[in-house]
Amino acid sequence: MAGRKDQIYLQALMDAERPARMVGLFTGHAMKPQDLERLVRACVGSMRQEDAGASLTLSPLGSGFPPGAAQRTWRISVAGTAESAPHDCLVQVFEMRDPESPHRVLLDHIGGRDQELSQAASHLQQNAQTYVSIASGKLDEQERIHPFQNLVSLFASALGAAIVDPAAAIVTNDPGEWAEAMEQSLQIEKEMGALRR
Known part of the structure; x- marks a missing residue:
C-alpha cells in the first residue's frame, strides 16, 4: 500500500508536467x-557558499502508511538565489533490499539499451545499498532546469553516488557529464515536439 502511494506522486509528476x-x-x-534531512542541511551549506540566499526546503509527502512505516517521499523546493522562484522536485529514498523499491525497473530499462549500460547497471545492483530517485517536471526553461541539475549534482557528490538517467541513456559518477547529457536529451525532446506540430 505504502509503495503504491509513493509511486502515485512520481507517476503524476511524470505524466502531467512535461518535459519531466x-x-x-x-x-x-x-x-x-x-x-535526508542531514543531507539537505549539508547541501544548503554548500549552496550558500555560492549565494547566501540559496535554499532547499524539505517537506514530507503523504506519510508513513501503515502507521510506523518509514517516510519515503518528499518535496524539495530548490532556490539557487534569494531572487529566484523555488522549483519543486520529488525525492524518494529506498534501501536496495526493500521489495517496494522501484530501482529494479529502472536498472532493467537502462540495462536493456546496450551492453555497456547493462554492465554498469549490473554493477550498481551489486554494490549499492541505497536508491534515491529525484524527479522534476516543467523542465522547459533554464530557470527550472538549473535547480534540478543543482540538486542532483549536490546529492550525487555528497553521497558519492552513481547517476542513472534513462532519458539521457547515461550511467555516470560525474555530475557534469550527466548535466550535459540531460540538456542534450531535453533539446532532442523539444525538437521532436516541434516536428510533431
Missing part, C-alpha cells in the same frame, strides 16, 4: 529516510 525527468542515484552508503 527522473534520475536514480545509487550509493554505497546505508541511508535511512531520516538521513
